[in-house]
Amino acid sequence: MSSLSLSLLGAARAGAEAQVPGLLDHEFASRLAAKDHTLWGPAAESEAAERLGWVSPFESAQALLSQIGQLRENLAAEGVTRVLLAGMGGSSLAPEVICASDDVDLVVLDSTDPQQVAATLTDLDRTVLVVSSKSGSTVETDSQRRIVQRAFADAGIDPQSRTVVVTDPGSPLAQQSEQDGVRALFTADPTVGGRYSALTAFGLVPSGLAGADVETLLEDAEDAAEVLFADDAANPGLQLGAAISATSPLRDKLVIVDAGSTLVGLGAWIEQLIAESTGKDGTGVLPVIVADGEPELTREAGDVLVVEIVDVEAEDGASVDADPEETVVTPHVVRTGGSLGAQFMLWETATAVAGAVLGVNPFDQPDVESAKAAARGLLDSPAPAAGEPIRDGAVEIRTRGDQVLLTSGQATVAESVQALLARVPDNGYVAVMAYLDRIAESQLGDLRPQLAAQSGRPTTFGWGPRFLHSTGQFHKGGPAVGVFLQITAAADHDLQVPDRPFTLGSLISAQADGDAQVLADHGRPVLQLHLSDRGAGISQLLEVVGELG
Numbered sequence: 096m097s098s099l100s101l102s103l104l105g106a107a108r109a110g111a112e113a114q115v116p117g118l119l120d121h122e123f124a125s126r127l128a129a130k131d132h133t134l135w136g137p138a139a140e141s142e143a144a145e146r147l148g149w150v151s152p153f154e155s156a157q158a159l160l161s162q163i164g165q166l167r168e169n170l171a172a173e174g175v176t177r178v179l180l181a182g183m184g185g186s187s188l189a190p191e192v193i194c195a196s197d198d199v200d201l202v203v204l205d206s207t208d209p210q211q212v213a214a215t216l217t218d219l220d221r222t223v224l225v226v227s228s229k230s231g232s233t234v235e236t237d238s239q240r241r242i243v244q245r246a247f248a249d250a251g252i253d254p255q256s257r258t259v260v261v262t263d264p265g266s267p268l269a270q271q272s273e274q275d276g277v278r279a280l281f282t283a284d285p286t287v288g289g290r291y292s293a294l295t296a297f298g299l300v301p302s303g304l305a306g307a308d309v310e311t312l313l314e315d316a317e318d319a320a321e322v323l324f325a326d327d328a329a330n331p332g333l334q335l336g337a338a339i340s341a342t343s344p345l346r347d348k349l350v351i352v353d354a355g356s357t358l359v360g361l362g363a364w365i366e367q368l369i370a371e372s373t374g375k376d377g378t379g380v381l382p383v384i385v386a387d388g389e390p391e392l393t394r395e396a397g398d399v400l401v402v403e404i405v406d407v408e409a410e411d412g413a414s415v416d417a418d419p420e421e422t423v424v425t426p427h428v429v430r431t432g433g434s435l436g437a438q439f440m441l442w443e444t445a446t447a448v449a450g451a452v453l454g455v456n457p458f459d460q461p462d463v464e465s466a467k468a469a470a471r472g473l474l475d476s477p478a479p480a481a482g483e484p485i486r487d488g489a490v491e492i493r494t495r496g497d498q499v500l501l502t503s504g505q506a507t508v509a510e511s512v513q514a515l516l517a518r519v520p521d522n523g524y525v526a527v528m529a530y531l532d533r534i535a536e537s538q539l540g541d542l543r544p545q546l547a548a549q550s551g552r553p554t555t556f557g558w559g560p561r562f563l564h565s566t567g568q569f570h571k572g573g574p575a576v577g578v579f580l581q582i583t584a585a586a587d588h589d590l591q592v593p594d595r596p597f598t599l600g601s602l603i604s605a606q607a608d609g610d611a612q613v614l615a616d617h618g619r620p621v622l623q624l625h626l627s628d629r630g631a632g633i634s635q636l637l638e639v640v641g642e643l644g
């Protein structure tokens with residue numbers, strides 16, 4: 096029996112009431128279960144035909160469990176118990192939440208920041224590297240793999256015997272792994288897209304190797320699927336999908352409150368799923384993750400739906416409560432609870448529903464490629480800086496030709512940030528994009544509530560390049576109502592990417608510049624601040640933004 100629960104209030108409830116009858120008429124849920132690729136219209140048909148494997152991952156996932164368990168035992172017998180996962184977006188977000196929720200250690204390497212990558216190169220004698228990439232060609236993952244394997248070799252450890260690969264059959268990574276030999280090669284179901292792959296080898300292999308209870312995860316998900324694929328008005332997948340997509344003008348901001356649920360980090364996984372799946376063709380839903388206690392401010396903005404993820408006791412069957420007795424202050428709320436496996440299935444189903452209601456293809460990410468291409472171009476031939484940057488203490492206000500919004504005339508950080516915030520439209524949002532070390536420099540995240548307070552608008556915070564595989568799609572493909580604060584930093588020690596003509600420092604810089612360029616090309620305001628000294632620059636930014644009047 097599923098432990099899913101869902102409550103809807105205000106516009107969320109109205110959205111569900113408006114849309115669910117139509118979804119039932121179309122037998123959306125049972126057609127989804129039957130992998131009907133016509134559900135999202137003719138333009139999405141060919142892609143959808145190859146992307147619906149996530150609705151029934153259970154049989155092939157079960158077959159994996161004993162292989163994962165055996166490999167974990169063999170590695171443990173050699174004293175190898177630390178799992179280091181290299182992978183971006185859908186190839187690392189699910190294992191991160193699975194392990195954190197199960198209180199199991201997993202080191203996630205989803206960065207190209209030289210400092211953050213270098214910090215993971217410890218305890219190599221007891222480390223296994225899991226390289227996860229569906230395409231097998233993502234530059235971040237390939238660079239991480241090369242660096243960690245070189246570190247193994249330098250430590251006198253055979254890199255191949257400590258590398259486990261998860262990828263699609265026939266990908267460049269699969270071919271190379273077959274050629275070079277690796278400890279284990281897991282090929283995943285190619286009919287499951289990256290962000291829908293939580294219950295495939297991408298979610299299960301790293302999590303299972305780290306010691307998470309992936310068996311229960313799968314059982315819970317399978318129980319939930321029974322409820323989610325029923326043509327029933329009480330189906331929480333239909334209700335949630337309709338609630339988040341059919342409540343215009345509220346629908347384009349979804350504030351996810353981290354209210355201390357035991358599903359640690361689920362918000363970041365939902366963020367990628369919703370932002371990359373819906374943020375395109377000028378429409379979509381922007382997830383905004385906030386801490387508990389803070390949402391009052393954002394709620395006052397009035398044009399957001401608030402999602403609260405709560406812990407629920409396992410119940411007999413799924414419950415959908417459209418009129419909870421509890422009094423809540425927030426007018427427009429989605430409140431959901433249930434096991435992690437059930438939540439994965441719920442949100443994947445709801446996202447498929449939301450795509451259909453919004454009229455977008457929820458399985459592609461057309462605008463992610465543009466930033467990747469710009470980064471590749473800049474890596475091959477870096478753009479010369481247009482004149483001297485404006486300096487204010489440890490922060491440089493960068494003006495790179497016509498690649499980013501010029502802040503000419505604004506001589507200080509305070510003035511330039513104020514000028515950026517003045518550009519936020521009434522229905523807009525602020526996005527902070529920080530290309531720094533998200534572990535050691537996490538205090539920079541305090542900028543988010545500060546800027547939300549200053550602007551009075553929903554404010555997101557993404558660590559680069561991780562967010563490029565998540566909200567990055569929405570920034571460029573969604574409604575043009577965002578303003579963008581990009582923060583980059585000098586690295587004390589750069590890292591060469593073995594056998595590649597670039598360092599991590601030049602890669603992350605090209606990624607930041609490439610994204611800024613594409614945002615500016617889309618007419619989005621971008622302010623680029625570069626910290627010449629990380630510690631001093633972070634303190635200065637927090638102080639300056641905190642004091643903005």
Ligand SMILES: O=P(O)(O)OC[C@H]1O[C@](O)(CO)[C@@H](O)[C@@H]1O
Pocket residue numbers: 183184185186227228229230231232233236289290371460463563564565
């Ligand atoms: O698993 P891959 O192919 O390395 O891709 C990583 C991520 O990049 C994207 O393809 C595009 O951002 C995501 O959808 C995906 O999760």
